[in-house]
Amino acid sequence: MTLISFVVPAFRVQGYLRECLDSILGQPVADIEVIGVDDCSPDGSGDILAEYAARDRRVHAVRLTENVGLGPARNVGLDRAAGEYVWFVDGDDWLAPDCLTEVAQRLRATRPDVLLVDHVRAHWDDTTTRSAMAEVFAEPPAGTFRLRDRPDTMRLLHTAWNRLVRRRFLIELGLRFAPGWYEDVSFSYPMLMAAERIDVLDVVCVNYRQRRAGAITRTRGDRHFEVFTQWHRVFRLMDEWGPAVDDLRPAVFERMIWHYLTVLGNGQRIAPELRRGFFAQITADYRRWLPPGGYPAPRGIEGLKHRLVAAGRWRTFSALRTAHRARDVTRRRARTTRRRVAPVARRTTRLARDALLREYYRAELRRPLDPTLAVYAAYWYRGYSDNPAAIYEAARRLAPQIRGVWIVRRDRVHTVPAGVEYVVAGTPAYYRALARARWLVNNVNFPDFVRKRPGSVHVQTHHGTPVKVMGLDQRRYPVGAVGMDFAGLLRRVDRWDYSITSNSFSTQMWERAYPAAYTTLEVGYPRNDRLVTATAEEVLRVRAELGIGLGEQVVLYAPTHREHLPGYRPPFEPGRFLDVLGPTGRLLMRSHYFHDRDRRARRPAERERVRDVSGHPRVEDLYLAADVLVTDYSSAMFDYAVLDRPIVVYAPDWEAYRLARGVYFDVTAEPPGAVARTFADLLDLFRSGQVTAEPAAKARQQFRARFCALDDGHAAERVVRRVFLGEPPEPGRAC
Template identity: 90%
Template sequence: MTLISFVVPAFRVQGYLRECLDSILGQPVAEIEVIGVDDCSPDDSGEILAEYAARDRRMRAVRLTENVGLGPARNIGLDRAVGDYVWFVDGDDWLAPECLVEVAERLRATRPDVLLVDHVRTHWNNATTGSAMPEVFPEPPGDTFRLRERPETLRLLHTAWNRLVRRQFLIDEGLRFAPGWYEDVSFSYPVLMAAERIGVLDRVCVNYRQRRAGAITRTRGDRHFEVFDQWHRVFRLMDSWGPRVDDLRPAVFERMIWHYLTVLGNGQRIAPELRPAFFAQITTDHARWLPPGGYPAPGGAEGLKHRLVAAGRWRTFSALRTAYRARDAARRTARSTRRRVAPRARRAARLTRDALLREYYRAELRRPVDPTLAVYAAYWYRGYADNPAAVYEAARRLAPGVRGLWIVRRDRVHTLPPGVEYVVAGTPAYYRALARARWLVNNVNFPDFVRKRPGTVHVQTHHGTPVKVMGLDQQRYPIGAVGMDFAGLLRRVDRWDYSVSANSFSTQMWERAYPAAYTTLEVGYPRNDRLVTATAEEVLRLRGEFGLGPGERVVLYAPTHREHLPGYRPPFDPERLLDVLGPAGRLLMRSHYFHDRDRRARRPVDRDRVRDVSAHPRVEDLYLVADVLITDYSSAMFDYAVLDRPIVVYAPDWEAYRLARGVYFDLLAEPPGAVATDFADLLDLFRSGAVDAEAATKARQRFRARFCALDDGHAAERVVRRVFLGERPEPTPGGC
């Protein structure tokens, strides 16, 4: 028997949907089902729903052939539900761990028509804001009640996801969602008015995600006028119900005016030129639906707003709003002035060379943008590498009118290929290039002082498919995020025009980790083009340059670093591995680039068969010469998988790593090949041949299908054609 049917509509929530589904399916309650409704989403939300449905019998995925909107999508899920209760959970929110135990107990004990649960607003900076439940119900009722007995219930947020509703009750009352924005209004209020048994559980069950970008509440436009249609539905329904709900009209009317003023007062929703018309409609509705005996209007400034609405005095209302904003701005200015501690004279006295160069940079910002200049950088100016290098090479071929210029540290100049134009970081030429370039391409962020000029284009190529959590997601794992400035990070992210993504999975995670208004280029990774196009002759040549014979088996060991454990090295004995590999075995060892200054003495090994390749400038060379890759949580596995050669995941600290640093998926459950969790197991994998066995091969095939489908040798070309040449891909036939 199914107790709860979860209905999860999905539209443009690919970055958050996995967390939502995991939070439901991971609850310790068995009697549930999840109905995921793909509302013809243009992203991969539908594929995620199908993936979960394929591996969990409690999950069903419904794919719509046209976009119908949130309300109708919920209705479609409701029509397929079989549970006693229905819980409409949005695809970008998630449930609190183990909350379903208490929810199920309360449902069974009281059998309410509606059970209201508590929630918190979870903001992008990981801050949380509580709900109104503690004020509305200082002492939550233990038994059920009707709305007229506790009309203050209407002051709880009128969303569908903070309440479970008995399914047969919805059918009997004919209550469904209406189309359009603010669809919760014409569902949630009638549900409360019609219910004979309302219950309250003062347990935080829902994390209501406050998205930084993409939320309707942060979108300006005239669709916010649809809030009026939803409230009109509520009052027309009350008219049809007649005396049954007449005593509730004053409280519902007050909520309507409150809601209208909330929408109007949010500057991110109603554009200035639309506000007079929005206000006029509030006045019209005030006159149309005002209860004969009046209503409990609030006091103070809020009450004044209600009176101005009733009188239709837009100019006075607007002037009052402007005055309040001016007062608040003056207070902020006063606080800022008090914090200012550096008078101009003292500031001038402290000018250093860097400060003078920054002044030079600001002066260069006043000069015209160079329409032909593209500036490239990689790994905090470590040299010519990674995706930016691949894009640079493709641009030289496809966009010869673009002048490419690299930024490099002084101690890394010698690593640049011949003929590559560069500037040294920190010099006047460096600041001039950053100020005047039309294109800025990097696989990490440029410094905070860099300003986004009108007409310039910033391209973030990233430098790996993420296993570990990144960006804002690191806020939940403070051990691995020591010293991170998340507000500063988002200011840097806001400069991006394009985010290059290797695969759908990366796109989903980048949207969560770096929420902003950039355009995603899901095209594959440019740096992997070379792995696809390399010929057998090139591989033989490279092996010869490394002194590797054609009959030798070359193993590349490339672990990642642990931010939470500086200096940590996984237990690894090169000599013991070579003993297992036999006389034909060779080992290449590469530390993470964060360790490029690590000069600690190492235990002596057979240098003819072991080579430290940490300083080699192009990791793609190492992939091409290696027959097997051993790694742990490094993005190297995603690149190396393009070659379709054996990969071994060596993860001796997996449990500690996933808890302290955080990961996006279970690498041991979905590996690219064989897995070892201690060094003895690693040796056994090679000794037994499991590295090349059928199970490892099938795991690699699944991994490649998921992460490497776009790596066809033309990723850099696709980036150049879009970014430098302004070409757009042909539209995909069919679809929504």
């Protein structure tokens, strides 16, 4: 019999769901099942569940045709569960590695009705805080117990996911999740009160994700009043159960008031105009449910809050809160002042000039936005390229009333195509454009000084589908995140209005790596439109411009950058590679846009057949010219796959890269073609013809289906219509 049924409801958790499922399925316990319930999620959560169900028989995916909410979705999973125990795990949380071994041992040893497990709060800034387990149980209980023997058990967080419940016990009790917010309250407390055998496992099993955006604990609104309804259900149920639970009323009442005050005290939940009404309802419930013999009220400030609630003294309660907040602000300011004390830097002419320009920028911010101005940039002002260039070209065609202006560095001005208006970075015109633009489009972030003005629209196009981890996820891989300012990164991300993604996978990863309130436009990558629409004549023209003849086989080698190994170049010998390609072989070598260019001198025989194209302004030209792509962990593979031409993953340092830099998926296990782990293997792939063989072609087709489905030649148009023209998204699209 299955020991544990995991019920995983999913709604808007696509950025976290894979980590959740992997943490369950990777546990060293076999007799489990996972019931994933897609609560009619508008993102890719349902597809992720279906994907896992297709490849792992332990996973069962359920799609709901309408959104029912977290509680009813859990009920759907419970009804389909077959395990002896049920564990409700939220789709954005994840299990600690190997914790299931100890969980299973304890379940089999004590056969409890409820097993409570420990957790940590995993904050978005990569910090963790422990639960109250150690405070409640200084020493773990010896054996099972009933709640009346240890009423302090109720001080543990009242969630569904920090406890495993015997399924037959739940069925006999008839306990279900209620609809609405705070659904855990009317489930977890009655469960504990009814259980004959409660056990505690003092092992951290759950990472409770504290999301920066999207959680109800960070969402203001009147739905937080639903907490009262849930607690009313608890007390009405206790009335039905009668004297059997009367001795628990004082402890339950104390938890109710504690919970109400916790919700009220969170400024991110209850808006100022709703606070008085919320407090009044607390007072009403205090007087309605107060046990005849009283209850164990807390001491100190918390006890004072309880007394003010009992007396209905809102003004005093509010003044007390204001005084405490003022004290906290004063302390924070004092700490900030101490941190900012530093030696005065030497003033230079350049710094003085920069200061004057920043003042000019601030003055321009006071002028109205230019309703016709769109500012474009790419790769830290390196020139006219990538997704912003494709969007610019589509906007010129579809929205000619919008004036597009590019920002470029002075040393890159010569690369700007004729007829494209530009400003040079660092000049007064640059600051004026940044201050006045209605739209700002970039494939990286604009500098920190750039203000997000009301009415302006910031579009983050990104510049690749991520293999390596990005954004906040890099905190788990410090070797590859040296010098990263994550707080600054989040301030920049908060400026985004739109995030452009090329596929559902990217959407999921960006949502986790860059948590903020932007709107995702999952439309395909604009820069790839050209790969779809290019004609045979255009391909021949591009090849001719690169000096490539009609009968020559062109291989583009484009490795990615290793941030953790500056200057590193994968082992690659062009001469030996050309020997395998034969006399008609040509090699284009493109380094990453940072500083990995191979500047070694070439042998005379190589010079005509090897070309360094690192400085070529349009990588799309190189894709069109190449017959085969060789890469490692670069996003180039996703773009080149649009052409449906052979791709080889050459990953000589895969294990080291995966461990040091971190990756989102295994390109050697789910590749877009053949895979080589050594240079000798790479030569053998070309020598034997495996590069174009049926297994490689099949892998490429699967890869294209997963990552390239949206690249139909109209991605830039979709962005322009949504962002510049304000048209609604196409039916069925994630934008």
